[in-house]
Each structure stands twice: as structure tokens, then as C-alpha cells.
Amino acid sequence: MNKHKSVTLTVLLAIGSLTILFPLYMTILIAFKSNQETARSLFALPTMIHWENFAKAIKITNFFQAFRNSAVITVTMVVFTLLTNSMVSYAIARHMNKGKFFKFLYFYFISALFIPFPIIMLPIVKMAAQFKFNNPYGLIFLYIVYGISFNLFVYIGFIKSIPVALDEAAKVDGCNPWTTFWRIIFPLMGPINATIAIITALWGWNDFLLPLILLNRPSMQTLPLAQYAFQSTFGADYTLAFASYLMALTPMIVVYLFAQKWILSGVTNGAVKA
Numbered sequence: 001m002n003k004h005k006s007v008t009l010t011v012l013l014a015i016g017s018l019t020i021l022f023p024l025y026m027t028i029l030i031a032f033k034s035n036q037e038t039a040r041s042l043f044a045l046p047t048m049i050h051w052e053n054f055a056k057a058i059k060i061t062n063f064f065q066a067f068r069n070s071a072v073i074t075v076t077m078v079v080f081t082l083l084t085n086s087m088v089s090y091a092i093a094r095h096m097n098k099g100k101f102f103k104f105l106y107f108y109f110i111s112a113l114f115i116p117f118p119i120i121m122l123p124i125v126k127m128a129a130q131f132k133f134n135n136p137y138g139l140i141f142l143y144i145v146y147g148i149s150f151n152l153f154v155y156i157g158f159i160k161s162i163p164v165a166l167d168e169a170a171k172v173d174g175c176n177p178w179t180t181f182w183r184i185i186f187p188l189m190g191p192i193n194a195t196i197a198i199i200t201a202l203w204g205w206n207d208f209l210l211p212l213i214l215l216n217r218p219s220m221q222t223l224p225l226a227q228y229a230f231q232s233t234f235g236a237d238y239t240l241a242f243a244s245y246l247m248a249l250t251p252m253i254v255v256y257l258f259a260q261k262w263i264l265s266g267v268t269n270g271a272v273k274a
Contacts, residue, residue, distance in 0.1 A: 024249075031243040050239070057244040065219065066095050066226035067248075073136055073222060074204040077143040081200050082193055085148050089155030090181050094167065094219065096156075111243060112149035117209065134214050142214070143204055151196050158192040159185070194259045205252055222250045 030038055031053060033046040057063065060074075092109075097103040124142070128134045133141065162185060170180040208224040215221060227244050 061226035
């Protein structure tokens with residue numbers, strides 16, 4: 001029975017890995033091929049590596065300008081998301097059982113998860129124009145606000161696993177809530193902070209719709225908006241498009257591989273301590 005479960009699990013893991021690795025393989029394959037080779041055989045290896053695809057993609061999309069915009073927006077939103085969302089989550093988690101107000105706040109924030117973005121898209125455009133939020137600063141602010149519902153849900157579940165006795169001990173030692181959070185609680189939140197950082201970074205880096213409706217100048221374009229240049233009425237230049245996709249994809253792969261160490265380390269340490 002155990003052997004049968006092991007084989008089934010291995011097959012499922014193999015299928016899951018293929019669903020992730022195959023699109024990545026196709027992206028790399030097409031990025032290095034010519035249009036003629038792609039038309040002849042989509043899955044065949046390239047006869048020669050076409051590095052000029054990357055040079056052309058960089059020129060068409062103004063890649064480095066868009067890359068800088070995406071990097072600044074993503075890094076800023078991740079930093080401020082971790083700082084603000086974690087504080088709000090800590091305050092609610094530690095007071096949910098002490099009053100109805102904090103419990104109301106919890107369900108109020110969580111309810112935002114059930115509101116489809118297209119419903120509020122047009123009001124966002126109008127309000128952003130009125131408050132001069134149709135720029136990268138407004139985009140960062142909206143990312144932080146819209147991310148709090150999911151982040152709060154994840155954060156509170158983790159904070160509840162941290163013993164309240166640590167807060168009480170810190171209070172006896174003369175720490176106020178601010179000092180307790182930053183010196184004791186926040187350092188213990190390393191694994192969940194890494195998880196939130198990865199999810200937030202992937203969201204901000206790959207998002208297309210919110211930048212599309214807010215950023216009204218070409219100089220403000222993020223990478224997803226710049227890559228839309230490959231779409232045309234008559235089709236798309238897939239070799240240049242996939243070359244651009246591959247360049248845009250690489251930083252997120254590096255970030256994930258780096259942050260994954262923190263997650264695994266935190267989970268392992270937590271298991272050992274338990």
C-alpha cells in the first residue's frame with residue numbers, strides 16, 4: 001500500500017513539474033529561434049542561437065526604462081507592504097478576542113477578497129485622476145492597499161502561532177507595544193515575511209491591468225505594458241516577444257530561488273523547535 005502511494009505521489013509530482021517546466025522550456029526555445037524556424041517546427045531545437053532577438057526586443061520595448069520602472073515599483077511596494085501590513089495584522093491578531101471592533105476590522109479587510117477587480121476598475125480610474133494617483137506613486141499605494149486583505153489573512157494565522165507570553169514578558173521588561181513588535185515579534189515573522197514578499201513581488205512585477213488603467217505616459221510603462229508592443233492587428237512576433245518575456249522572467253526566478261532558502265529555513269527551524 002505504501003509503495004502504491006509512493007508511485008502515485010511520484011507520478012503526480014512529475015506531472016506537476018512538467019506543467020511548470022514545459023512552458024519555461026518553450027519560452028527559452030522560441031526566444032533563441034528565428035520566425036522561420038518557429039513556423040516550420042515549434043518544438044524543434046534551433047539550428048543556431050539568434051541573440052539578435054534580445055537586442056531587437058530591448059529596442060522595441062525600451063526594455064531598460066520599463067525594467068527600471070518595474071523594479072522601483074516592485075521593491076517599494078514589497079518594503080512598505082511588509083512594514084504596514086504586518087503592523088496592522090499584529091494589532092488585529094492580538095486584540096481580536098478582546099473587542100468587537102478588531103474582529104469587525106478583520107472581517108472587513110477579508111471581505112475585500114470577494115470583490116472582483118473589474119467591478120471597481122472604473123471607479124478607481126476616476127478617483128485616481130481626481131487625486132492625481134495616475135502615476136507610479138499612486139500605483140504603489142494601491143498595491144499596498146489592495147494587498148492587505150490577503151496579506152492580513154495570512155499574517156494573522158501566523159501571528160496567532162506566536163505565544164502571547166512573549167508579549168507579556170516584554171511588557172514586564174518595560175517594552176511598549178511598538179518595541180515589542182519590532183524587536184521580538186517581527187524578527188520571528190521571517191518565514192511569513194518571505195512568503196508575503198514573494199507573492200507581492202510576483203504580483204507587482206507581472207501585473208498588467210492596474211498599470212494599464214493608471215499609468216498614462218509611455219515613460220511610466222512597466223514591463224508587462226512594454227511587452228504589449230509585440231501585439232498587433234495582424235499577429236505577434238513570437239521570437240522577439242518570448243525573448244522579452246525571458247528577460248522579464250529571469251529576475252523573478254532569481255528572487256524566488258533566493259527567498260525560498262529563507263522559507264525552508266524558517267519551516268525547518270520551526271519544526272525542530274516544536
